[in-house]
Amino acid sequence: MLSGFLCAGVWPARAQTSETNRCPLCWERSYPNGPCDTPLPKGAPVPGQPCKECDGQGGITNKADGIYDQIGCCNGVPYNPARQGCCDTGKGPPIVTTNSALVDPCEVAKNLPEYHKGAFGAAVCYNGHVTPCVFEDNIPSSWDDWVKDCIMAHEEVHASDPTYHCWKCDPHVGGWTNRQEGRAGECKAYRATMNCLATVPDSLEGKEELQRMTKEGIDENCTGP
Numbered sequence: 728m729l730s731g732f733l734c735a736g737v738w739p740a741r742a743q744t745s746e747t748n749r750c751p752l753c754w755e756r757s758y759p760n761g762p763c764d765t766p767l768p769k770g771a772p773v774p775g776q777p778c779k780e781c782d783g784q785g786g787i788t789n790k791a792d793g794i795y796d797q798i799g800c801c802n803g804v805p806y807n808p809a810r811q812g813c814c815d816t817g818k819g820p821p822i823v824t825t826n827s828a829l830v831d832p833c834e835v836a837k838n839l840p841e842y843h844k845g846a847f848g849a850a851v852c853y854n855g856h857v858t859p860c861v862f863e864d865n866i867p868s869s870w871d872d873w874v875k876d877c878i879m880a881h882e883e884v885h886a887s888d889p890t891y892h893c894w895k896c897d898p899h900v901g902g903w904t905n906r907q908e909g910r911a912g913e914c915k916a917y918r919a920t921m922n923c924l925a926t927v928p929d930s931l932e933g934k935e936e937l938q939r940m941t942k943e944g945i946d947e948n949c950t951g952p
């Protein structure tokens with residue numbers, strides 16, 4: 728009777744969970760070839776679903792919603808730059824917004840404090856996208872367009888900098904997660920302006936002044952700790 732009991736209890740269970748059968752998502756075996764009776768810990772990743780995680784009880788749950796980050800998640804949906812959407816967690820349940828009716832982010836940026844403080848340009852985040860902007864109204868009108876292009880060169884470096892982050896969906900000037908990355912990012916950008924200015928004829932209005940400002944930026948960000 729004892730051996731018969733074991734047969735009934737053990738062999739069917741093994742047959743059910745042979746190695747060819749994977750455990751369901753968020754479950755694992757507590758011993759090799761055993762039944763899938765152990766839930767994966769809370770927060771364990773779910774393969775192929777970057778915005779889901781295991782809930783610790785064998786279920787699948789949405790990851791916490793995040794504003795645009797490495798993978799921004801919104802209500803279980805990965806942030807998708809191609810959709811020009813963003814996870815809007817401002818009011819009520821998070822939604823993936825669309826900015827298809829978007830006005831020019833550089834126009835929207837005219838409401839930002841950086842603009843009002845007189846910035847020549849900025850890499851403007853809006854709905855997770857970065858747009859390089861030059862703020863013409865803040866630049867002396869006598870400056871040559873060629874010189875202004877060298878301001879754009881600086882913002883373009885930020886816009887394509889993988890360490891430059893947007894923190895929220897609303898228009899804002901992004902930044903870096905730490906000072907070291909920030910200085911490295913500004914260093915690259917000021918150097919781009921300097922390289923650009925090297926191609927500008929000396930006679931052009933604004934070159935000298937921008938060159939001086941750019942040198943200050945390089946001194947501040949490219950040297951020392």
Ligand SMILES: [Zn+2]
Nearest residue numbers: 881885913916
């Ligand atoms: Zn900059």
